[in-house]
Amino acid sequence: MADVRKKPVGVFDSGLGGLTAVRELRRILPHEDIVYFGDTGRVPYGTRGRDTIIRYAKQDIAFLLEKDVKFIIAACGTVSSTLPHEYSDALAVPYTGVVASTAAAAVEATRTGHIGVIGTPATVMSRSYERAIRALRRDTTITAAGCPLFVPLVENGYFDRGNEVTHLVARDYLTPLRDAGVDTLILGCTHYPLIAPIIGDVMGPDVALIDPGRETAKYAKRALASSGLLNPDGGRAEYYVSDDVESFHRLSEWFLGEYTGGDVKRISVDEYEV
Amino acid sequence: MADVRKKPVGVFDSGLGGLTAVRELRRILPHEDIVYFGDTGRVPYGTRGRDTIIRYAKQDIAFLLEKDVKFIIAACGTVSSTLPHEYSDALAVPYTGVVASTAAAAVEATRTGHIGVIGTPATVMSRSYERAIRALRRDTTITAAGCPLFVPLVENGYFDRGNEVTHLVARDYLTPLRDAGVDTLILGCTHYPLIAPIIGDVMGPDVALIDPGRETAKYAKRALASSGLLNPDGGRAEYYVSDDVESFHRLSEWFLGEYTGGDVKRISVDEYEV
Numbered sequence: 001m002a003d004v005r006k007k008p009v010g011v012f013d014s015g016l017g018g019l020t021a022v023r024e025l026r027r028i029l030p031h032e033d034i035v036y037f038g039d040t041g042r043v044p045y046g047t048r049g050r051d052t053i054i055r056y057a058k059q060d061i062a063f064l065l066e067k068d069v070k071f072i073i074a075a076c077g078t079v080s081s082t083l084p085h086e087y088s089d090a091l092a093v094p095y096t097g098v099v100a101s102t103a104a105a106a107v108e109a110t111r112t113g114h115i116g117v118i119g120t121p122a123t124v125m126s127r128s129y130e131r132a133i134r135a136l137r138r139d140t141t142i143t144a145a146g147c148p149l150f151v152p153l154v155e156n157g158y159f160d161r162g163n164e165v166t167h168l169v170a171r172d173y174l175t176p177l178r179d180a181g182v183d184t185l186i187l188g189c190t191h192y193p194l195i196a197p198i199i200g201d202v203m204g205p206d207v208a209l210i211d212p213g214r215e216t217a218k219y220a221k222r223a224l225a226s227s228g229l230l231n232p233d234g235g236r237a238e239y240y241v242s243d244d245v246e247s248f249h250r251l252s253e254w255f256l257g258e259y260t261g262g263d264v265k266r267i268s269v270d271e272y273e274v
Numbered sequence: 275m276a277d278v279r280k281k282p283v284g285v286f287d288s289g290l291g292g293l294t295a296v297r298e299l300r301r302i303l304p305h306e307d308i309v310y311f312g313d314t315g316r317v318p319y320g321t322r323g324r325d326t327i328i329r330y331a332k333q334d335i336a337f338l339l340e341k342d343v344k345f346i347i348a349a350c351g352t353v354s355s356t357l358p359h360e361y362s363d364a365l366a367v368p369y370t371g372v373v374a375s376t377a378a379a380a381v382e383a384t385r386t387g388h389i390g391v392i393g394t395p396a397t398v399m400s401r402s403y404e405r406a407i408r409a410l411r412r413d414t415t416i417t418a419a420g421c422p423l424f425v426p427l428v429e430n431g432y433f434d435r436g437n438e439v440t441h442l443v444a445r446d447y448l449t450p451l452r453d454a455g456v457d458t459l460i461l462g463c464t465h466y467p468l469i470a471p472i473i474g475d476v477m478g479p480d481v482a483l484i485d486p487g488r489e490t491a492k493y494a495k496r497a498l499a500s501s502g503l504l505n506p507d508g509g510r511a512e513y514y515v516s517d518d519v520e521s522f523h524r525l526s527e528w529f530l531g532e533y534t535g536g537d538v539k540r541i542s543v544d545e546y547e548v
Binding site for chain 1: 314
């Protein structure tokens with residue numbers, strides 16, 4: 001019988017933002033094999049409607065299941081906030097999104113109990129982070145803001161700390177949260193860690209920024225360990241995208257920190273049954 | 275036998291930008307029935323790779339052919355620049371993109387022979403406008419610039435003339451064209467007419483801005499008239515999108531000027547054979 005431990009961990013995102021989670025997984029779980037799917041042919045998800053997001057996420061998951069993964073991580077705030085639990089609970093392999101572990105980290109970090117959430121419009125409208133936070137601690141105040149332009153700004157390279165455009169957009173989106181007095185801010189989309197310095201400049205040095213990729217990688221390590229699924233001797237990575245592989249080669253270093261090797265292939269994800 | 279004249283004109287775009295062409299069609303061809311498809315579930319096209327754009331465009335066209343249209347307009351600079359002529363020439367109905375008529379209008383407008391072209395990265399890389407302009411007039415100088423953030427900025431409502439963010443991004447993109455001294459600028463994407471005032475503020479009052487939706491509508495009128503296909507008594511419109519219809523209802527007035535009526539339905543365009 002095949003050793004389940006040696007199967008890969010499947011990670012997917014609407015695009016390449018989920019690679020910020022892969023970077024963290026690589027760091028704390030260097031012996032896992034990883035299969036990553038980035039839906040670069042249909043990014044962004046977070047400004048689309050709920051039915052569309054669910055349909056796309058189901059196709060992404062169908063692809064990872066075909067790759068025989070042992071564990072699935074939706075490294076995408078939008079999918080994590082939108083895919084119904086009834087669906088993910090019924091999958092043949094364990095599944096996690098980014099919301100629960102990120103919410104837990106925020107509850108641990110806050111001193112005043114006032115937590116801010118930023119994400120795509122779909123994430124904010126779903127109120128997923130609010131529910132997850134309140135389930136852990138009832139006496140919290142939550143202020144949320146949708147930031148639809150952050151993903152295209154990051155994907156077009158507007159993320160250097162001195163970028164005036166992104167700074168202005170961040171001020172538009174974040175000033176209400178800063179003025180409301182949040183002491184902890186959930187970066188509820190895996191693209192946002194790339195502009196954490198700009199977000200930090202607007203929010204000020206006393207606000208703790210919570211990175212969903214990092215928190216979810218830590219959760220995945222605990223989950224794999226507790227179920228005896230840690231891989232003793234893997235470490236490879238395979239990347240799949242739904243647009244040309246050129247954009248992966250051009251953009252992936254931004255998210256991965258450094259390109260960590262591994263083949264990149266293109267697939268037609270819309271041919272997978274939902 | 276069915277009266278071909280009474281069949282609808284099919285118009286499609288990656289999203290809702292093509293509605294700027296519908297607005298012009300409505301104005302100069304009020305008796306045509308129009309079937310519009312906006313691929314809002316996969317917008318934007320212009321930052322994706324060539325193979326992906328061609329695949330999506332073929333599915334869009336397959337949908338319009340199923341609606342039994344008499345004429346197809348790709349009201350999308352990216353598709354017009356990317357879909358091979360061999361494919362569109364072989365279609366069962368006449369087809370036009372926006373490039374040829376827009377290039378002709380620019381050649382007519384320029385006094386100095388120095389024409390600027392802005393569009394999505396895919397449009398600019400294709401050099402489609404340059405080829406079309408040079409085919410009409412060889413002694414032209416052409417300066418082109420890709421503007422990847424204009425589509426997301428427009429789709430997120432950052433288009434008011436006083437918008438500081440869009441003004442800054444426009445300065446980033448357009449300063450090289452202004453400094454190069456173009457006297458005519460092709461707005462090579464059907465989203466851009468919405469920010470024509472901002473583009474005009476950066477370029478200065480002496481630069482003529484060419485709107486592809488307007489030029490293509492004029493071309494369509496001539497083409498329908500010369501082939502005896504003008505509809506004597508139509509005027510209805512049907513709209514189809516691949517994301518939730520809510521976003522159409524929210525955004526369409528920006529592009530149409532005013533909502534001109536007509537049903538809006540959602541379809542699964544990725545199920546059409548290419």
